[in-house]
Amino acid sequence: MLATTVIATPHIRYLAILPEIVLLGGGVVLLAVASLVRRQLRVRVGTLLTVAIAAGSLGVSLWQWADVTGRGGFTAIDHAVVVDGFSVLVNILVSCAVLLTALVADGYLLRERVGGAELQVLALVSASGAMIMGSANDLIVVFLGLEILSIALYVLAAFNSRREASGEAALKYFILGSFSSAVFVYGIALVYGATGSTNLAQIADFLSRNVLVHDGLLLAGLTLLLVGFSFKVAAVPFHMWTPDVYQGSPSPVTGFMAAVAKAGAFAAFLRVFLSSFGLLRADWRPVIYALAVVTLLVGAGLAVVQRDVKRMLAYSSINHAGFVLLGLQAATGRGASDALYYLFAYTFMVIGSFAVVSLIGRTGDVAHDLSTYRGLARRQPLLAVCFAVLLLAQAGAPFTTGLWAKLQVVLAAVDNGSVPLAVIAMASAALAAFFYLRLAVLMYSPAPASGGVLGEEEPGEQPVALTAGTVGPFRAGPAEQAMAEAQPQPVEELRAPAVRGARPVWAGTEQSVAVVDRLNAALLIDAETVTVDGETPASAAADQVGGDVERVEAPDPALVSKVPVPALSAVAIGLCVAVTVVFGFIPAPLVDFAHHATLLFVP
Amino acid sequence: MTPLLLASTRATIPDLITFVVCAAVVLTGALGVVMSRNSVHAALSLVLTLFGVAVLFIEQDAQFLAAVQVIVYAGAIVVLFLFVIMFLGVDREENVAAEPLKGQRPLALVLVVIAATGIIFLAATSHWVTGAHAVAGSTTAGGHSNTYLLGRSVFTTYLWAFEITAGLLVIAVVGAVVLARRPSQVHEEPRDARPAAPGAGGPGDAAVASPPVAAAVAAGTGASGSTTDDGERRPVPAGVTGRAEDGMDERVTGS
Numbered sequence: 001m002l003a004t005t006v007i008a009t010p011h012i013r014y015l016a017i018l019p020e021i022v023l024l025g026g027g028v029v030l031l032a033v034a035s036l037v038r039r040q041l042r043v044r045v046g047t048l049l050t051v052a053i054a055a056g057s058l059g060v061s062l063w064q065w066a067d068v069t070g071r072g073g074f075t076a077i078d079h080a081v082v083v084d085g086f087s088v089l090v091n092i093l094v095s096c097a098v099l100l101t102a103l104v105a106d107g108y109l110l111r112e113r114v115g116g117a118e119l120q121v122l123a124l125v126s127a128s129g130a131m132i133m134g135s136a137n138d139l140i141v142v143f144l145g146l147e148i149l150s151i152a153l154y155v156l157a158a159f160n161s162r163r164e165a166s167g168e169a170a171l172k173y174f175i176l177g178s179f180s181s182a183v184f185v186y187g188i189a190l191v192y193g194a195t196g197s198t199n200l201a202q203i204a205d206f207l208s209r210n211v212l213v214h215d216g217l218l219l220a221g222l223t224l225l226l227v228g229f230s231f232k233v234a235a236v237p238f239h240m241w242t243p244d245v246y247q248g249s250p251s252p253v254t255g256f257m258a259a260v261a262k263a264g265a266f267a268a269f270l271r272v273f274l275s276s277f278g279l280l281r282a283d284w285r286p287v288i289y290a291l292a293v294v295t296l297l298v299g300a301g302l303a304v305v306q307r308d309v310k311r312m313l314a315y316s317s318i319n320h321a322g323f324v325l326l327g328l329q330a331a332t333g334r335g336a337s338d339a340l341y342y343l344f345a346y347t348f349m350v351i352g353s354f355a356v357v358s359l360i361g362r363t364g365d366v367a368h369d370l371s372t373y374r375g376l377a378r379r380q381p382l383l384a385v386c387f388a389v390l391l392l393a394q395a396g397a398p399f400t401t402g403l404w405a406k407l408q409v410v411l412a413a414v415d416n417g418s419v420p421l422a423v424i425a426m427a428s429a430a431l432a433a434f435f436y437l438r439l440a441v442l443m444y445s446p447a448p449a450s451g452g453v454l455g456e457e458e459p460g461e462q463p464v465a466l467t468a469g470t471v472g473p474f475r476a477g478p479a480e481q482a483m484a485e486a487q488p489q490p491v492e493e494l495r496a497p498a499v500r501g502a503r504p505v506w507a508g509t510e511q512s513v514a515v516v517d518r519l520n521a522a523l524l525i526d527a528e529t530v531t532v533d534g535e536t537p538a539s540a541a542a543d544q545v546g547g548d549v550e551r552v553e554a555p556d557p558a559l560v561s562k563v564p565v566p567a568l569s570a571v572a573i574g575l576c577v578a579v580t581v582v583f584g585f586i587p588a589p590l591v592d593f594a595h596h597a598t599l600l601f602v603p
Numbered sequence: 604m605t606p607l608l609l610a611s612t613r614a615t616i617p618d619l620i621t622f623v624v625c626a627a628v629v630l631t632g633a634l635g636v637v638m639s640r641n642s643v644h645a646a647l648s649l650v651l652t653l654f655g656v657a658v659l660f661i662e663q664d665a666q667f668l669a670a671v672q673v674i675v676y677a678g679a680i681v682v683l684f685l686f687v688i689m690f691l692g693v694d695r696e697e698n699v700a701a702e703p704l705k706g707q708r709p710l711a712l713v714l715v716v717i718a719a720t721g722i723i724f725l726a727a728t729s730h731w732v733t734g735a736h737a738v739a740g741s742t743t744a745g746g747h748s749n750t751y752l753l754g755r756s757v758f759t760t761y762l763w764a765f766e767i768t769a770g771l772l773v774i775a776v777v778g779a780v781v782l783a784r785r786p787s788q789v790h791e792e793p794r795d796a797r798p799a800a801p802g803a804g805g806p807g808d809a810a811v812a813s814p815p816v817a818a819a820v821a822a823g824t825g826a827s828g829s830t831t832d833d834g835e836r837r838p839v840p841a842g843v844t845g846r847a848e849d850g851m852d853e854r855v856t857g858s
Contacts, residue, residue, distance in 0.1 A: 007755050010762060017763070024770055031777065080763035118781045125774050132767055140764045148770045155778035199760075216725050 015064060016076035016083045016135070019057045019091045020128045023098070026053030027124035034117035046117030047106040047568065053124060054099035057131075061091035069596075075137055079199055082137040085597030089340055090134030090267040094260055097347050098127045100572045101256040104355040107566030108252045111363055114160050122159075123256055126152030130264025134271075139188045139198040139225075142268045146184065146232065149264050150177050153257055157249040160365060169248025176231070176241045184228025190221030203276040222277060222284060229272075232265035233321045236295040243306075246314035247368070251361055254310060255354030258317045259347040266324055266343055270336050273328065281331045288329040289421055295322030296428035304435045309357055309368045312435060313350070316394060319432050320346050323409050326425055330412040333598050338408040341594035345401035345580070349393045352576025356387040359563050376443040379562050386577045388440045393580045395436035396429050400584035404591060621662050628655035646684045653677040667750045 014021070030049045037045050065088045073084030105119055129148030136142040154177065158170030192198050194217040195206045212218060231238040246254045273284060299319030306312035320342070327339025360376070361367050377384035393400035396407075406429055413422040583590045628651060635648025653676045660669035747755075757765050 007758055009758050012762075020767075024773070028773060031773075077763040078760050080761070115781065115784065118777055121777050122774065122781070125770055125777070128770060132770075138761075138764065140761060141767070144764050144767050144771070148767065148774065151771065151778070152774045155774065155781055158782055161782075161784060220725065 010078040013074070013076040015067060016074070016081045018060045019064070019095065020131050020135075022053060022057040022060055023124045023128035023131065026050075026056065027121045027128075029053075030117055030124065031121050034121075039116070042116035043106060043109045046109075046120045047102050049117075050102035050120040050124060051099055054095050054102060054127075058092060058095035058099065061088055061095055064088045064091065075201070079201060080138045080141050081135050082200075083135060085599065086267070086271065086336070086340065087131075087135035089344070089594065089597040090263060091131050093263050093344050093347055094127045094130045094134070097256060097259045097263070097351060098123060100348075100351045100355075100575060101252055101259075103568040103572035103575075104255065104351065104358060105252040107569040108250060108358055108365070110566070111564075112160060112162070112250070112365065114162065114250075119156065119159055119250075119253070122152045122156050123253075126156065126256075127260055130260045130267070133264040134267035136268060136271070137200050139191065139200065139203075139272070142272065143181075143185060143188060145264065145268065146228075147181060149261060150181065150232070153253075153261060156253045156257070157245055159253060160250045163248070163250075163365065165248040166250060169245045172248075173241055173245040180228050180231035180238065183224050183231075187221045187224030187226075187228055190217055190224060192221075194218035194221055200272060200276040204278065207277070207279050218280075219283060222280065223287075225272065226284065226287060229265055229269040230291060233262055233269060233324070234318050235291045235321050235325060236298045236318065237291075239295070239298070239318050239321075242318055243311045243314040246317070247308060247310045251310065251354050251358030251365055254313075255351040255358075258313075258350045258354065262317070262321065262324075263343045263347060266321075266328075266339065270328055270339060274331065274336055278331070285329060285331055288325055289418065292322050292325035292329050292421060293424055295319070295325060296425055297322075297431075300428040300431040300435075303432065306435075307370050309360075309370060309373065309439065310354075312370075312439070313353060313357065316432060316435070317350065319428060320350075320394070322428065323406060323425060326409040326413045326418075326421065329418060329421065330409075330416040332412065332416060334415065334595075335409075335412040337595045337598035338405075338412045340597060341591055342405040342409055344590065344594060345393075345405040345583070348576045348579045349390050349402060352390045352573050352580070353387065353394065355569055355573045355576070356383060356390070359383070359565055359569060362563055370439065370442060373439060373443050375446055378446065380565070383563075383565060383573075384443045386573050388443060389577050389581060390573075391436040391440050393584065395433040397433075398584075399581065401580050401587070401590070403584065404587040408591070618662065621658065625655045625658045625662070628652075629659075642688050643685065646681055646688060649684070650677045650681050653681070665749055667748075667753060 026049070030046060030053070033049060034042050034046050064083060065085075068083060068085055068088055073082065075082045101123055102120055105123070109115065109119060126149050129145045129150070129152065132145030132148060133142055134145075136145055154170050154174040157173050158167045160166040188198060191203065194212070194215070195203045197203050197206060227238065231241075234242040246258065249257060273281075273288075277284065295318060299315050299317075299322055303312050303315030303319065306315060324339045324342050324346075327335040327337075327342060329335070330338070357368060358365065360372055376387070389400065393402035396402045396405075406425075410422045410425050413419075413425065632648045632650070632652030632655060635651065636645045639645040639648060653672060657669040657672040657677070660666070660672060
């Protein structure tokens with residue numbers, strides 16, 4: 001049958017989607033430009049253009065902000081997109097994250113020589129996905145934003161093709177991420193079946209006008225949406241991918257992933273649950289409560305036993321997700337604005353932290369053991385100060401944005417009567433402060449003459465760290481790791497047989513760890529042949545460690561050379577620290593901004 | 604409120620029979636995808652599932668979607684799957700018997716039973732259908748063909764969703780290039796050849812040390828290969844839990 005009527009296409013207000021257009025279009029332009037310039041210039045041109053594009057989208061977002069504050073929020077493109085303070089704040093946040101990541105990635109790409117401008121292109125497209133999620137007013141659009149965000153991140157995780165861990169992380173992320181996406185889509189289908197719409201406003205409208213006597217379908221859909229979102233924000237029962245992926249991905253990508261994926265997913269999480277299912281809050285609040293509790297505790301608890309700094313930061317990001325969940329659990333405008341503020345503060349802290357980690361990782365991006373940070377303050381005082389500030393901010397120290405962020409979400413929880421949750425959050429913050437401070441103290445402690453790093457630190461914690469925490473996470477599958485990570489008890493049980501049953505092996509392991517530590521240091525200073533002064537098991541281990549390295553000596557870690565700090569990375573770290581500290585001293589503007597943004601929330 | 608199968612006002616006995624038969628076909632295909640040892644058989648089972656879904660689409664008066672389902676999914680996408688499987692070597696045996704995690708399968712079985720019981724219980728005891736009408740309307744509303752209605756949806760309600768799939772295509776192109784790129788083409792670095800890279804983090808050094816995956820067509824395949832390698836070459840002495848042993852192995856050999 002021939003269509004006789006003309007379809008009335010919706011009017012498109014381009015301001016609503018301009019930031020996304022700038023990022024996506026910019027990515028395509030960058031792709032074209034990068035293929036035209038010479039190979040040597042590619043990274044630099046890519047960085048320059050990416051910074052320009054991110055600045056452009058930041059400018060456009062600010063224009064949106066002016067429009068929204070002046071004339072209020074609006075929906076566009078047949079109500080598929082909503083522009084309000086909330087979405088504009090997400091746009092601004094994501095633009096900042098892209099800008100900083102481009103600066104950090106510049107040094108990384110030049111150092112690793114793993115490719116041209118593809119990383120920046122993928123980051124731009126991925127960031128546009130986060131923006132799409134933040135401004136989505138339709139579950140289908142949320143899903144597409146989620147996929148754009150995630151699929152680009154899968155590729156970014158595999159970006160360093162020389163590290164097999166990178167590809168492995170990407171594959172893990174891809175498989176688990178696809179699975180969670182499928183769960184999410186199923187949730188959308190069930191919600192559509194229950195409410196007859198995928199539009200967030202129409203779902204809210206339907207639920208406000210109808211009382212569902214049999215709401216099993218809706219609740220099932222809601223549960224699946226919750227699972228999908230929880231996976232993306234790395235809340236605890238769905239966090240198994242996080243440590244492996246954060247550790248395996250190139251460090252600048254990890255920072256980007258931590259900041260942007262979390263921001264985009266939480267933006268959609270908050271909007272979907274607060275605007276569409278606000279009326280069902282009695283149903284979902286207890287679930288979020290439980291999620292927040294386990295996320296806070298497991299994140300902080302397992303971060304303590306990590307020896308790899310990237311893994312530690314991964315668990316700390318899980319802990320941060322728990323704090324943001326606190327804001328969602330409050331299920332109020334106040335809670336949403338506190339959650340947004342938290343995300344904003346977190347973005348700068350985490351990108352800055354991973355920028356430092358990326359530098360310390362050196363060529364190959366592999367030197368991430370805690371011992372690498374020993375004596376950093378002596379070698380590079382400024383870098384150590386910056387990292388310490390960022391770590392303390394993550395711990396929630398005074399005069400940083402971290403304190404205000406944590407304080408606000410906790411207050412939001414208290415205001416809403418969830419006092420036990422607030423207490424648990426404070427306790428987990430105290431626990432988290434331990435490992436942040438440990439790393440900070442390590443940087444300021446003098447470098448030892450021998451590799452006896454492990455023994456000095458925390459003898460009580462160490463077996464756990466070795467059995468469950470740090471070692472071999474890639475070989476153990478996610479499920480077992482989950483079992484080990486979900487409850488502390490299995491970890492303890494695991495440790496017991498290892499200590500009792502295999503004592504000699506254990507002792508050998510401990511020594512070989514020390515040897516590996518020393519070997520690391522030796523390799524770092526490019527010593528071709530090194531000599532051993534170790535005992536028999538140690539040298540035996542050393543022989544196994546390196547086929548061509550015959551003998552190992554304990555190098556003076558003070559000799560470990562300074563890590564080169566590219567100017568652009570320094571700028572990025574400086575910006576992160578500046579934002580963290582300045583808005584830590586003067587919290588009002590940013591807090592008001594987040595608060596204002598949620599006031600302009602279009603339900 | 605009507606039960607699930609009779610939700611449509613037009614539901615008749617032939618409808619019911621069609622649904623039951625198609626559901627059986629879809630489920631059989633899905634089980635085949637998961638349980639086939641041979642990856643080609645798995646891909647072909649997928650055709651069965653997609654075909655069953657296509658028939659269900661026709662049952663719902665969505666003839667255009669049914670055609671698309673057969674042409675695009677059963678035709679193009681499964682052929683692409685088969686192409687990739689053949690390309691990577693159909694004879695490669697994946698050792699599915701090797702279980703990296705003890706108790707994983709029984710646990711999975713228990714969880715599946717719980718989930719299935721929950722779904723069947725919900726379906727049997729509660730009324731799933733709320734009676735809300737879809738915003739998109741019936742597939743033949745107003746005497747229009749469903750291609751017309753589909754087109755209208757795509758260019759009105761779902762215009763933004765339709766357009767942003769372009770972002771996915773950009774990612775697909777760039778991602779394919781990034782993943783297919785060989786590291787050696789970019790830059791040769793002697794550091795790579797070293798057996799133990801710095802970093803006692805664990806997985807990092809393990810990964811660097813293992814032999815580079817030959818001809819990394821895509822990083823995904825490369826990584827999966829290495830995982831199985833790891834699983835196979837790792838001896839598990841008795842008396843030590845798998846996980847603890849992981850650590851030992853890695854530390855002692857330094858990989």
